[in-house]
Amino acid sequence: MKIAAIGLCACLASTTAIAADVSITEDNVNIGAAKYSPYLYRGHPTQVFWGDTHLHTSYSTDAGMIGNRLPPDTALRFAKGEKVVSSSGVEARLIQPLDFLVVADHAENLGLAVMIEESDAALLRDRWGKEVHDLVKAGDSYGAYGKWGEEGVATGINPMPNVALQRNMWERLIDTVEIHNEPGVFTSLHAFEWTSSPNVKNLHRVVLFRDDDDRVKLVLPFSAYDSEDPEDLWNYLEGYEERTGGQVLAIPHNGNLSNGLMFDVETRAGEPIDAAYAKRRMRWEPIYEVTQGKGDGEAHPFLSPEDEFAEFHNWDKGDFGFEAKTPEMLPNEYARSALKLGLEQQAALGINPFKFGMIGSSDSHTSLAGTREENYFGKFSGVEPGTGEFRYDDDVVSDRRPDGDGGVQVKHWETTAGALAGVWARENTRKAIWDAMARKEVYASTGTRPVLRVFAGWSFTEDDVFKPDFATIGYASGVPMGGDMTAAPEGRAPKLMVRALRDPNGANLDRIQIVKGWLDANGVSQERIYDVACSDERAISDNNRCDRPVGDTVDLNTATYTNTIGEAALAAYWEDPDFDPSSSAFYYVRILEIPTPTWLAYDRVKLGSEIPAEGVLKHQERAYTSPIWYTPEG
Structure with missing residues (x-):
């Protein structure tokens, strides 16, 4: 042997x-x-622990409204090695359990699909909430989903600014995550996703807490309705730590749908970044999700022509369907070029704004953190095994340009099975795993261990x-x-x-x-x-x-x-x-x-x-x- x-x-x-x-x-x-x-x-x-820091459940509106019926409890049981049944009725199980899981549901109208399913009384008292509820109950889930997208996400204005509803679903999520946390055996961390998409460009971050439920319940998630500017998110993170005495960080997503914004050298206000910006970015964003289901973001053949392995599931067509990619956008999207750009910025500013560690995760919207190619349940519940041609032909990104020719379209067959985060720590606990991420003693895998x-x-x-x-x-x-x-x-x-x-x-x-x-x-x-x-x-x-x-x-x-x-x-x-x-x-x-x-x-x-x-x-x-x-x- x-x-x-x-x-x-x-x-x-x-x-x-x-x-x-x-x-x-x-x-x-x-x-x-x-x-x-x-x-x-x-x-x-002394040990490496494996986990997924980016999993969506039915609590995410863009999952629960289009077929995901599995709540955080099921996602956590699956991650711990249990056999579950997927939203489409297919049995699923991991080859071996994960060591930790981060349920990172979208902050924007968190739990809307669940409240609709339950005909929540408080939801029905909200005019807009009742409208989408009635659409779903009448059998028009996609109509309700489209209404949420057009009247909420696209406008940047919360169509249902009901703090009580938000707090109810946030605390339900926290309680479930807390129940499944078993120090030394399995770690479940509190988190949410901030879904910033300025001009339909992906600047999403997973916000990850080091703390237990008592501190995390003192705040509500920060959503893109509050701001699409990462600097405002950092203000939120700083405010959380000052208010609670806890600790928190943010993990930027794979930047290949950002069209050059993920590692931009200008602020969202259009000003050149300075030393203060660089220091804050590395204070709050020490690691980067370099690879996930929406493609790999380590390197690109255009940027690294002498790297024969740089062409690996690159998503390089455009943003979320409204603008095509141009070559000058690429250096600000891929990890290796961003690390190089960080050296140049350090020479100019005295501090490196892109001095990040690297992890991978799934970004699955099925509640199933399966990242092996032979066990892939799809990006969304509607494309799980057995859904026929739709599993391959479904648009993950549609060409929404008025004169679009399909050039920015991305089909589901172009997704990967996802990725994982490897974390070096002494023990399998929230604090140990979070601390490893904060000090960057972590690595990215494209799905194996x-x-x-x-x-x-x-x-x-x-x-x-x-x-x-x-x-x-x-x-x-x-x-x-x-x-x-x-x-x-x-x-x-x-x-x-x-x-x-x-x-x-x-x-x-x-x-x-x-x-x-x-x-x-x-x-x-x-x-x-x-x-x-x-x-x-x-x-x-x-x-x-x-x-x-x-x-x-x-x-x-x-x-x-x-x-x-x-x-x-x-x-x-x-x-x-x-x-x-x-x-x-x-x-x-x-x-x-x-x-x-x-x-x-x-x-x-x-x-x-x-x-x-x-x-x-x-x-x-x-x-x-x-x-x-x-x-x-x-």
Whole structure:
């Protein structure tokens, strides 16, 4: 049985195999006399926990009004590993439970569909509420949904500004989330989604609380009816902390429907961002949802033409159907280009506004946080398995331009099964998981669960990556993902140690890559990719790439693959061969799995579906760590 292939880069030779360190120890603190047990004073993360920070239930109007019948309770039971029945009547279960879940229902008219279903007395006393209630009860759910969209979302004015209704549904959601929280076993975190869409561009954020119900109930969700300006959301977050003594952060969504606004260098008021803006943005938004069901947002072929893996489920047609994408919008939408832009802004402002960690999540509106391709229940309940051609032909984004030719249209077959957040923490609790996100010791997966860890330091040796106390050394002499380096010692360059272990229920690994961004002598950001470990004893060529592709075992006739190629574990030691101590830089790790079938390939076999000719039937799942930044002194 193959265990691992270890690639050593920066002109180092390959060496022998090791197994990845799954339960990783931490730095020991010597206090007083020497102790026998070396683990008495561990204070660093020891485990990776998997979760979805972006799931919608029937409490979201854009889910509950169009077929989602599953409340937060069902979503949480499903995440904990229970078998449930989907809104369309299909049984569903995860291959293994999640460790945590964030129910992030839209703040705008939270719980409207549920109140309609229950014929809530307070709702019926509200004129507008009764109108949409009566439409639904008369069998015109889509008419009611359209009325909400036209008279509420499109206008930016709350059609039902009833605080009592909002508080009732918010507290019901909080109570359900609280019931399912089991410290040490399963974590459910309080949250909502702020659905800002200025000029129909996606600036959505998930607002995530560290606290329990007693503090969270002291506030109501902040909605796009209150403001579409992120700076006003930050004011809300600051006000929450001042009022309650609690803690909160916001997670921006994948920016590929923002048409250049997600990482804009101007404020919503049209002013250039300044140091104060940059400081506030990183105070309140330390991490970014780089990948989700509406496409992947790590890189784009136009921005990274030398990256042969940059074309991965890119959504690059336009916004929510009203404006087509132009090339100049792209740098402000993708994570890698935003990280590079952050270095440039740091040089100009003295602080980096885009110094974010990276996670993935589903953005599913079915209440089902299933992110594996063979278990995909759709973006919305109306496109769950068994719904026929509609499952593929439904518009996720319609072309709403007066003279539209379909060029900005996105069909459901273009969605992915979603993504996950990997979090390094000591225990499975709200505080530990939230704290890991705040310090950016997190990573993004496109849906599988590989174990991935990276440390950067000045004094690591080639042998350190092979030692059983790899992580102890990493924390003692370096920084983990999400960390910062400065003050380069004379004559030294950053040294990175990486370990990766495949998902035990998934595909083998193809390679480990290090993505570097830096400022050149002219202050212009640059990027380079280094393959640092290649499976199957492949060598690393002079162009810093594995000397040949990993191969392909996918059988599309049966939607299967085998782990006869690739490796179960990879590790690497790498020293930056082009380091300039006077230049700011960042480094993050990207790992690739061997090719596997997509949900379209599984559908074709399991359901006998006719798949659109343009559909992608196989791909290479991947994961991205949060970066590690280097900043020169002064």
